[in-house]
Amino acid sequence: MSVKESAEGVPTEAAHRAATLREELAKHNYSYYILDAPTIPDAEYDRLLRELEALESKYPSLVSPDSPTQRVGAAPVSGFLEVQHAEPMLSLANAFSDDELHAFARRLRDRLSAAGVDPQEALAFMAEPKLDGAAISIRYEQGRLTQAATRGDGTTGEDVTHNVRTIKSVPLRLRGTDVPAVLEVRGEVFMPRAGFARYNREAAERGEKVFVNPRNAAAGSLRQLDPRLTARRPLEVFFYGIGQVDGWDVPLRQSDMLKRLERWGLRLCPDAEVVDGVEGCLDYYQRLGARRDELAYDIDGVVYKVDRRDHQRMLGSISRSPRWAIAHKFAAQEELTIVRDVEFQVGRTGALTPVARLEPVFVGGVTVSNATLHNIDELRRKDVRIGDTVIVRRAGDVIPEVAQVVLDRRPAETQIVELPEHCPVCGSDVVRPEGEAVARCAGGLYCAAQRKEALRHFASRKAMDIVGLGTKLIDQLVEADLVHTPADLFRLTVEQLQSLERMGQKSAENLLAALEKSRETTLQRFLFALGIREVGEATAAALATHFGTLEALQGADEGALQAVPDVGPVVAAHVCAFFAEQHNLQVIDELLACGVHWPEVSKPASTEDSPLYGKTVVLTGTLSTLSREDATAALTALGAKVTSTVSTKTDFLIAGEKAGSKLAKAEALGVPVLDEQQFLELAK
Ligand code: IVH
Numbered sequence: 001m002s003v004k005e006s007a008e009g010v011p012t013e014a015a016h017r018a019a020t021l022r023e024e025l026a027k028h029n030y031s032y033y034i035l036d037a038p039t040i041p042d043a044e045y046d047r048l049l050r051e052l053e054a055l056e057s058k059y060p061s062l063v064s065p066d067s068p069t070q071r072v073g074a075a076p077v078s079g080f081l082e083v084q085h086a087e088p089m090l091s092l093a094n095a096f097s098d099d100e101l102h103a104f105a106r107r108l109r110d111r112l113s114a115a116g117v118d119p120q121e122a123l124a125f126m127a128e129p130k131l132d133g134a135a136i137s138i139r140y141e142q143g144r145l146t147q148a149a150t151r152g153d154g155t156t157g158e159d160v161t162h163n164v165r166t167i168k169s170v171p172l173r174l175r176g177t178d179v180p181a182v183l184e185v186r187g188e189v190f191m192p193r194a195g196f197a198r199y200n201r202e203a204a205e206r207g208e209k210v211f212v213n214p215r216n217a218a219a220g221s222l223r224q225l226d227p228r229l230t231a232r233r234p235l236e237v238f239f240y241g242i243g244q245v246d247g248w249d250v251p252l253r254q255s256d257m258l259k260r261l262e263r264w265g266l267r268l269c270p271d272a273e274v275v276d277g278v279e280g281c282l283d284y285y286q287r288l289g290a291r292r293d294e295l296a297y298d299i300d301g302v303v304y305k306v307d308r309r310d311h312q313r314m315l316g317s318i319s320r321s322p323r324w325a326i327a328h329k330f331a332a333q334e335e336l337t338i339v340r341d342v343e344f345q346v347g348r349t350g351a352l353t354p355v356a357r358l359e360p361v362f363v364g365g366v367t368v369s370n371a372t373l374h375n376i377d378e379l380r381r382k383d384v385r386i387g388d389t390v391i392v393r394r395a396g397d398v399i400p401e402v403a404q405v406v407l408d409r410r411p412a413e414t415q416i417v418e419l420p421e422h423c424p425v426c427g428s429d430v431v432r433p434e435g436e437a438v439a440r441c442a443g444g445l446y447c448a449a450q451r452k453e454a455l456r457h458f459a460s461r462k463a464m465d466i467v468g469l470g471t472k473l474i475d476q477l478v479e480a481d482l483v484h485t486p487a488d489l490f491r492l493t494v495e496q497l498q499s500l501e502r503m504g505q506k507s508a509e510n511l512l513a514a515l516e517k518s519r520e521t522t523l524q525r526f527l528f529a530l531g532i533r534e535v536g537e538a539t540a541a542a543l544a545t546h547f548g549t550l551e552a553l554q555g556a557d558e559g560a561l562q563a564v565p566d567v568g569p570v571v572a573a574h575v576c577a578f579f580a581e582q583h584n585l586q587v588i589d590e591l592l593a594c595g596v597h598w599p600e601v602s603k604p605a606s607t608e609d610s611p612l613y614g615k616t617v618v619l620t621g622t623l624s625t626l627s628r629e630d631a632t633a634a635l636t637a638l639g640a641k642v643t644s645t646v647s648t649k650t651d652f653l654i655a656g657e658k659a660g661s662k663l664a665k666a667e668a669l670g671v672p673v674l675d676e677q678q679f680l681e682l683a684k
Contacts, residue, residue, distance in 0.1 A: 010059040018062045021052040025068040026173065033169040033236075034267050037668035041648050066144050066172040071165055077225055080158035083149035086244035089137055089186065090154060091320050092130075092303060092327040098282060101304075104326045105278045108306065108315065111323065115314040124307040126254045127284040128240055128272040130327050132298040133190030133218040137243050138164060143179035143264075145172045150222060154320055160222045164189070166231035175265035184243030185266055191217040192296045195234025204381075212391065212404045213334065214298045236297075238269040254307045270661075271295070274307060285328055292330065301329035334393045335368075336406065337361035339386055342373065342417040346425050348453035349533055350440035354379045354417065356390070356402050364394030371400040376419045377437045385414035425449040445485070445583070452478050454531050458486045462537055462629060463529035464521060467514040468507075476500050486529070487590035490515055519595045523550065524633065526598060530588070533574040538642075541633035542566060543575070548601045550588075554579050565613075565639040611682050613639035615651040618666075621659030623676050634683055646671060654679045 025048055031039040049068060056063045063070070095101045105123070113119040135151040148164035149157035164170055167189065174183070191199070191214045199217065200210040211217035221233040239261055242250070251257045255274045262268050275284050281304045288302055306312050306324040315323040341357040354373040361368055371392050373379045384390060384402055389409035394400040419439055421430055428443030445451050455474045459466040466489070477483040482496055492515070497508035521529075527550075528540035535543070546564045547553040553575075561572035578584055617640045619631055626634070631654070632642045646653055646665045653666035653673045666673050674682065 010061060014055055014059055015062060018052060018055045018059075018067075021048055021055070022064075022067055025049060025052065026171070026175075029068065029168065029171070030175060030265050034262070034265060035668075037665065068172070070172070071168065071231065077162060077227075079225070080160065080223070083147065083152075083157045083159045085137060085149065085152075085155060085157060086184065088154050088320075089135060089151040089157065089243070090317060090322050092325055093321045094301075095326050095328045101281060101326070101328055102278055105281075107323070111315055112311060117311065117314070122276050123311075124253075124255075125275050125277075125281055125304040126258075126272060126307050127275045127281055127288075128269055128303050128305070129288060129295070129297075129299040130301040130303045130329075131188040131190050131238060131269070132213070132215045132300050133188040134215070134222050135186065136160075136164065136189045136222070136237065137184055137186050138170065139244075140174055140179070140183045140185070142181060143174040143176075145170070158223070162227040163222050163224055163230040166227055167235045167237055169236050169267045171265040176263065179264060180245055181247035183245055183248065183264075185239045185261060186241040186243055187237050187239035187266075189218050189222055189235055189237050190214060190297050191221070191233065191235055193298060194296065195236075199234060213393070237267060239266045240269065240272070240303075250309065252309055254305055254309055254312070257309070275304075281328070289330060299330070300333070301327050303327050331363070331365040333364045334391050334403065335361045335363040336389055337368075337392055339384060339388050339390055339402070341386055342379070342384065344420055344424050346423060346441050346447060346449035346453075348450060348457055348531055350423075350443065350447065350450050352376070352419070352423075352430060352439045352441065356384065358390075358392060361392060363392055363400070366394070368392055368394055368400045371402045373402055375437045376432075376439055379417060385410070385416050387411050387414040423447055423449075448478055451484065455483065455486060455489070457531045458529045459489075459518075460529075463525055464518045465525070466511075466518045468511050469514065473500075473503075473511075476503075485587045485590070487587055487594055490519070490591070490594035490596070520597060522598045523548075523601050524637075526550075526596065527553070530578070530584070532578040534571045535575065537629060537633050538636040539567065539571060541637040544601055545637035566636060566641075608639070610638040610640075612652075615640045616649055617642050617652045617654060618644065618646050618650050618662060619654050619656075620662040621656030623654075623656040623679075625676065625680070631679075638683060 025045070028039055028045055028048075031037055032045075052067070053069050056067065056069055093104075095104055108123065109119055112123075137149050137151070137157065138145060139147040139149075145161075145165065147159065148161045148170075150160055151157050165172065191211075193214060196211065196214045196217055203210050211220060217233070218235060221230050221235055224230045224233075240258070241254075242257065242261075251260060258268055258272070271288065273284060275281055281302075285302050288299075292299065304326055306315065312322065312324040317323055338359040339356045340359060342354050343357060344352045345355050346352060354376060356371045356373055358369050358371055371390075373382070373384060382402065382405060384405055387410075389406045391403045391406065392400055393403040419430065419432070422428065423430055423441035423443055426441065426443040426447035426449070428441050428447060430439050431442050432439035441447050441450065443450065445454065452471075452474055455478070456471060458464055459469040459474070464486075469489070474483075477489075477492075477500070480500060482492065483489055492512065494505065494508045494512065497503050497511060498505060522544070524537075524541045524544040527535065527543055528537050542564050543553055543561075547556065556575075558569065558572040558576050561567050561575055562569065567575075612635060617635055619628060619635075619642060623631055635642050643650070646662050646669065648669055648671075650666065650669075650671045653662060653671050654676070655663045655666075655673050656676055663673065665671075
């Protein structure tokens with residue numbers, strides 16, 4: 001049989017197959033990265049990719065620079081070549097207040113009306129997140145990616161083509177046939193928060209350098225000499241503008257221009273919008289600011305751009321920034337300050353956490369004077385010393401942390417921090433088991449700090465929910481020696497309470513009423529309240545459902561415990577150790593004697609019979625009858641696994657009110673969606 005061959009000795013059939021595979025892979029890539037709706041499972045994508053790789057390695061002449069196999073990273077380069085930007089890459093002026101934004105709008109209006117634009121005409125703006133990454137300019141010639149460059153000084157950047165090719169959301173080839181002869185697109189390369197956290201965790205495990213923030217991670221990854229390393233970094237891109245263009249009649253409006261880019265397969269930020277006037281801008285700023293902590297990526301503000309490109313031209317730019325755009329910044333999440341001292345705080349389980357006492361600094365919208373250093377290893381790794389200047393970071397509700405020391409500013413005299421040998425609160429020995437990052441006070445409930453934390457946990461909302469028993473009051477009760485164990489709380493009298501400072505009769509009575517009410521609880525809450533190590537809400541729920549009674553749980557050995565979904569050897573050992581401790585059994589007896597009780601646990605004949613057993617479930621939106629935590633606990637107790645992102649691996653999406661993008665994604669992927677009623681039926 002004779003095989004037809006092409007010029008380079010490649011069978012026509014192989015050449016065809018390679019072309020088909022390339023086309024198909026590009027299509028799936030587009031669905032995955034641009035439409036955010038994968039069309040095939042990852043494994044199938046990998047199979048197609050491997051088939052193409054095999055063909056290309058057999059017939060090297062089939063390899064083309066835009067083949068999806070070429071993303072994995074070419075050989076390292078020895079340095080970066082300079083790239084002259086055909087159109088300069090501008091930067092943005094900043095507005096730090098609403099007033100500054102109004103001033104910006106006034107300047108626009110004045111200039112535009114001087115140029116003949118009707119001042120009454122409403123100005124539309126493109127409003128977009130200001131992404132905290134690294135700016136990039138990517139050049140496509142006849143639709144093929146030919147060059148990618150960093151911003152540099154705006155005129156001259158660095159050639160990072162080898163690295164940018166490894167970013168999966170950057171198309172190597174534009175979609176469609178009507179592509180311009182030359183198209184330079186501009187956007188931001190960034191590392192999404194989840195990827196950043198994962199990357200840093202893994203890097204720390206390997207003992208490698210971690211990145212201080214997602215911006216440094218993006219910029220550092222782009223400037224890697226070895227693209228194989230860049231390929232492993234979870235980088236993404238959003239495009240927001242253009243540079244040099246040849247062979248395209250660019251639409252009049254920025255927003256229409258972007259839509260066209262999207263159709264060529266270039267990814268846009270899904271949170272960008274067209275808004276009207278300054279009011280629209282401020283409203284967008286508020287709305288995005290409120291969602292800042294939920295976004296998948298870091299932003300440091302909002303960018304407004306005059307939508308009409310003819311108006312943009314009339315306005316022009318001054319020095320390096322356009323007059324037609326401005327960045328409206330959020331409160332900074334990182335600031336510099338000085339470490340005055342480092343103290344060790346003792347937590348509920350005795351864990352010693354080093355805390356930096358700082359020169360107060362305004363960051364993330366509040367004044368911060370303490371920041372966590374997590375544990376002694378972290379303190380050593382960051383080499384934080386008393387007297388150092390450090391970068392403090394506070395993102396959203398997260399506890400402020402010391403991100404990094406600024407070594408350039410280290411004074412001659414600094415003091416190295418040592419792990420104390422004795423607990424700073426009770427003087428007991430500090431122990432640190434081999435290989436563990438956490439050092440602990442060995443004092444147990446003898447230690448006032450551990451006692452306070454244990455009581456705080458016991459009283460907390462998701463545990464016994466003792467309304468009005470807050471941190472201050474617990475401190476007072478422990479310091480006045482009125483309460484040693486949780487059971488003591490239920491024996492408090494009005495007189496004892498009134499002996500405390502700032503405690504009147506009314507408040508004392510209210511607290512006793514709250515204690516009375518909390519006696520009626522659930523087994524799950526009670527187990528959680530006990531503060532057994534590694535037993536969080538979900539595990540407490542799973543234990544309660546599985547064993548049904550406290551006696552059954554107490555009688556279980558490690559093997560029996562590990563039969564509970566999600567309970568492994570570590571949790572099982574902690575549970576056994578807890579119930580082996582005489583002191584704990586006594587506290588439990590006393591609590592029961594004080595009238596703490598719960599209704600019998602109703603459980604399915606066996607969790608294995610539940611239709612949710614072993615299923616992967618995602619919750620979204622607001623449920624009307626139960627909180628997110630309770631729903632998660634109920635699902636876990638039934639043997640389901642609750643995750644946060646919808647993928648082809650998701651078995652069910654449970655959608656409450658105001659479900660958004662997750663619902664859309666589930667529908668696109670064909671993941672079954674349950675409403676609250678259907679979920680409650682299944683969970684019965
Ligand atoms: S437009 C026309 N849009 O901010 C002006 N820049 O301070 C060119 N950035 O170098 C920039 N998000 O790295 C623009 N939605 C956005 C942006 C954005 C982040 C960065 C970009 C640029 C810097 C300017």
